[in-house]
Amino acid sequence: MxxxxxxxxxxxxxxxxxxxxxxxxxxxxxxxxxxxxxxxxxxxxxxxxxxxxxxxxxxxxxxxxxxxxxxxxxxxxxxxxxxxxxxxxxxxxTEEDATYETFYNAHDILRAREHFDEVEYEITRSIAMRLVGRFRFGELLRDCAHIGARRDAVWQLIDHGHLVPLSPGRISALTWLTVPS
Structure with missing residues (x-):
C-alpha cells in the first residue's frame, strides 16, 4: 500500500x-x-x-x-x-516531474494494466503495425467491438513501447502516435 x-x-x-x-x-x-x-x-x-x-x-x-x-x-x-x-x-x-499531464497518462497506463485483454491487445497491435507514418490514437478506436477494451489495448501498446506519442503532454484520442522502427 x-x-x-x-x-x-x-x-x-x-x-x-x-x-x-x-x-x-x-x-x-x-x-x-x-x-x-x-x-x-x-x-x-x-x-x-x-x-x-x-x-x-x-x-x-x-x-x-x-x-x-x-x-x-x-x-x-x-x-x-x-x-x-x-x-x-x-x-x-517536484510538480515539474509529475505534471497533471504525466499524472493522467500514468493513471491511464495503470488502469490499462489492470484490464489486460490478450485478444484485444493482439488485434490492436496488428492494426497499429500496418499503419504507416503517424496516426491519431483515435484511429485505433474505429470499428471495434468494445471501445473500452480497445482504448486499454492502445495504452498497453504505449506502455510496452510498441506505440510512441510524437509530442509531450496529455495523451488523448487526438494525439499523434507512431510505431517505432
Missing part, C-alpha cells in the same frame, strides 16, 4: 508506479540523518523509496520546485553520512 500525504505526492507515486522498471515502491522511507549549520543532527523522512528491477535503490523527496535549493542543500548534508546501506541515490521530484 502506498500512502499520499498530498495531492503532489499522489501524482508522483502514480508516475513512479507507471514505470515498467519499478519493482517496489514504499512510503515514508528511509529516514536519514543530517546536521544543520550548528551541528545539530536532524532526521529527514523521505516520501518514497523505489527499488528498480536491476536492484538500484532511490530515496525520493517530494516537494514543490520552489523548495529545490533547500532540499538539495539537505541532500548534500545527508550525503556527508554514508547512506549506501539503504539507498544508492537521493532524488527530488
Amino acid at each position: 502506498v500512502f499520499h500525504e498530498s495531492e503532489l505526492e499522489h501524482r508522483v507515486s502514480t508516475v513512479i508506479q507507471a514505470r515498467r522498471d519499478v519493482r517496489e515502491l514504499h512510503s515514508q522511507f528511509p529516514i536519514l540523518p543530517f546536521a544543520d549549520d550548528d551541528g545539530v543532527v536532524h532526521d529527514h523522512t523521505f516520501d518514497y523509496y523505489v527499488v528498480f528491477e536491476d536492484g538500484y535503490r532511490v530515496a525520493v523527496a517530494v516537494k514543490h520546485a520552489r523548495k529545490r535549493t533547500q532540499i538539495l542543500d539537505m541532500f548534500d548534508r545527508i550525503a556527508r553520512h554514508d547512506f549506501s546501506h539503504v539507498a544508492d541515490d537521493l532524488r527530488l521530484m
Whole structure:
C-alpha cells in the first residue's frame, strides 16, 4: 500500500508506479540523518523509496520546485553520512516531474494494466503495425467491438513501447502516435 500525504505526492507515486522498471515502491522511507549549520543532527523522512528491477535503490523527496535549493542543500548534508546501506541515490521530484499531464497518462497506463485483454491487445497491435507514418490514437478506436477494451489495448501498446506519442503532454484520442522502427 502506498500512502499520499498530498495531492503532489499522489501524482508522483502514480508516475513512479507507471514505470515498467519499478519493482517496489514504499512510503515514508528511509529516514536519514543530517546536521544543520550548528551541528545539530536532524532526521529527514523521505516520501518514497523505489527499488528498480536491476536492484538500484532511490530515496525520493517530494516537494514543490520552489523548495529545490533547500532540499538539495539537505541532500548534500545527508550525503556527508554514508547512506549506501539503504539507498544508492537521493532524488527530488517536484510538480515539474509529475505534471497533471504525466499524472493522467500514468493513471491511464495503470488502469490499462489492470484490464489486460490478450485478444484485444493482439488485434490492436496488428492494426497499429500496418499503419504507416503517424496516426491519431483515435484511429485505433474505429470499428471495434468494445471501445473500452480497445482504448486499454492502445495504452498497453504505449506502455510496452510498441506505440510512441510524437509530442509531450496529455495523451488523448487526438494525439499523434507512431510505431517505432
